[in-house]
Amino acid sequence: MNEPARIYQFQTSGKIIAGLHAMQNLGPELRGLGRINKALIVASDAMRRQGATDELAARLAGSGIASETIGGVMREPTADHIEALADRIGQEPFDVYIGIGGGSVLDATKLLSVLRTNRLRVREMIGTERIPHAGVPTALIPTTSGTGSEVTPNAIVTLEEEALKLGIVSSRLYASLVVLDPALTLSLPRSITAETGMDAFTHALESFLSNKANPISDMLALESIRLLSGSIVSAFHDGHAVEDRSAMLLGSMFGGMALAGSGTAAVHAMAYPLGGRFHIPHGAANAMLLPHVMAFNMDSVQDKLRRVASAMGIVTEAGASADAAELVVERIAEWTKELQIPQNLAVYGVQSSDVPVLAEAAFQVKRLMDNNPKPMSILDIEDVYRKLLPRIEYACKEGDASL
Numbered sequence: 001m002n003e004p005a006r007i008y009q010f011q012t013s014g015k016i017i018a019g020l021h022a023m024q025n026l027g028p029e030l031r032g033l034g035r036i037n038k039a040l041i042v043a044s045d046a047m048r049r050q051g052a053t054d055e056l057a058a059r060l061a062g063s064g065i066a067s068e069t070i071g072g073v074m075r076e077p078t079a080d081h082i083e084a085l086a087d088r089i090g091q092e093p094f095d096v097y098i099g100i101g102g103g104s105v106l107d108a109t110k111l112l113s114v115l116r117t118n119r120l121r122v123r124e125m126i127g128t129e130r131i132p133h134a135g136v137p138t139a140l141i142p143t144t145s146g147t148g149s150e151v152t153p154n155a156i157v158t159l160e161e162e163a164l165k166l167g168i169v170s171s172r173l174y175a176s177l178v179v180l181d182p183a184l185t186l187s188l189p190r191s192i193t194a195e196t197g198m199d200a201f202t203h204a205l206e207s208f209l210s211n212k213a214n215p216i217s218d219m220l221a222l223e224s225i226r227l228l229s230g231s232i233v234s235a236f237h238d239g240h241a242v243e244d245r246s247a248m249l250l251g252s253m254f255g256g257m258a259l260a261g262s263g264t265a266a267v268h269a270m271a272y273p274l275g276g277r278f279h280i281p282h283g284a285a286n287a288m289l290l291p292h293v294m295a296f297n298m299d300s301v302q303d304k305l306r307r308v309a310s311a312m313g314i315v316t317e318a319g320a321s322a323d324a325a326e327l328v329v330e331r332i333a334e335w336t337k338e339l340q341i342p343q344n345l346a347v348y349g350v351q352s353s354d355v356p357v358l359a360e361a362a363f364q365v366k367r368l369m370d371n372n373p374k375p376m377s378i379l380d381i382e383d384v385y386r387k388l389l390p391r392i393e394y395a396c397k398e399g400d401a402s403l
């Protein structure tokens with residue numbers, strides 16, 4: 001329920017252009033931002049190899065905008081890596097930073113933009129609203145569907161020494177321009193389609209159930225859930241289906257808008273230590289945790305999960321039955337199997353002896369844990385992690401070798 005006295009807000013990136021081949025409009029749209037003579041393109045080596053950065057540079061040149069490219073952005077970047085990229089850019093003046101890639105590249109681009117204009121280390125930006133000065137304007141072009149980073153005020157960094165991932169949240173990180181072109185996502189391999197798609201779905205579902213949910217984030221979250229439910233499995237099986245790719249890209253952006261307003265919750269809090277300590281890809285970690293955390297939450301959010309069931313097309317609003325909430329959890333568990341996402345953490349080297357440390361780290365991510373609709377104790381968190389460890393391993397550790 002959204003009690004009338006609560007104040008909520010909505011903010012998003014400056015301008016969004018969307019649709020198949022929307023990239024064609026990039027040059028003129030950039031010119032609309034003001035005096036743009038020289039751009040810095042930020043990308044991963046994979047994007048460079050695919051020719052996406054050369055194509056982008058040629059497009060900019062066609063609009064009279066010179067550019068340079070900085071490649072080599074790592075997956076799930078560390079704070080040190082981002083600072084090393086900033087050193088490579090140095091003091092060279094660029095009118096806009098253009099990030100083209102998945103969430104890793106978009107987050108790196110956002111941070112590079114504010115590192116240029118603030119005398120702060122990345123670590124000093126961690127937390128909420130800790131960046132005093134506006135950055136270089138950014139244009140963000142997502143190639144995964146995805147993190148929704150193109151419309152969030154967030155950037156996530158890995159801190160290697162603490163084996164953790166942490167969030168930087170600041171209105172200084174909103175992009176000036178976003179281009180959503182599903183053509184760029186056609187090359188996504190199946191496993192990345194699955195993992196990043198489940199990340200997007202998790203954003204929508206957690207935002208909808210969040211303690212900070214509000215009418216604006218609810219609308220965006222439900223539409224995101226509808227779009228992603230109708231496309232994730234088919235895009236996994238046929239990556240060239242443009243309609244599904246379009247639905248996923250739009251769904252992931254709506255998920256990002258929803259989370260910017262109401263926040264993610266326990267699934268994300270529990271995914272961060274898995275990423276920081278065991279380098280489990282962000283989407284895969286979320287996908288594994290999602291059905292188990294939802295099963296834990298279920299009795300507190302029955303009504304909301306019925307609305308989710310309706311958005312997912314499992315039951316109609318009118319016919320939403322008492323067990324609709326269970327059907328949602330079942331459907332999510334079925335997806336993770338069909339999308340071939342591992343069902344246990346041992347695949348990534350996690351052992352039952354790691355569970356207490358993981359649970360403590362997740363419990364400390366208060367920014368997100370506080371949003372969870374049902375409070376989780378450290379023992380509740382441990383229980384969920386243990387559900388993702390193969391039975392045989394902890395059965396033996398508990399001294400019952402007969403299992």
Ligand SMILES: NC(=O)c1ccc[n+]([C@@H]2O[C@H](COP(=O)([O-])OP(=O)(O)OC[C@H]3O[C@@H](n4cnc5c(N)ncnc54)[C@H](O)[C@@H]3O)[C@@H](O)[C@H]2O)c1
Binds near residue numbers: 077101143145155184
């Ligand atoms: N800022 C936010 O709001 C937010 C939200 C959720 C997650 N994140 C963060 O984003 C990062 C994950 O981003 P991601 O899930 O998009 O993955 P990613 O950016 O790490 O990319 C995954 C892999 O896919 C490749 N790839 C990307 N686009 C491709 C394409 N079109 N064709 C072929 N290969 C392609 C990349 O090169 C990379 O190897 C994590 O660090 C996560 O914590 C940020």
Ligand SMILES: [Fe+2]
Binds near residue numbers: 199286
């Ligand atoms: Fe996420």
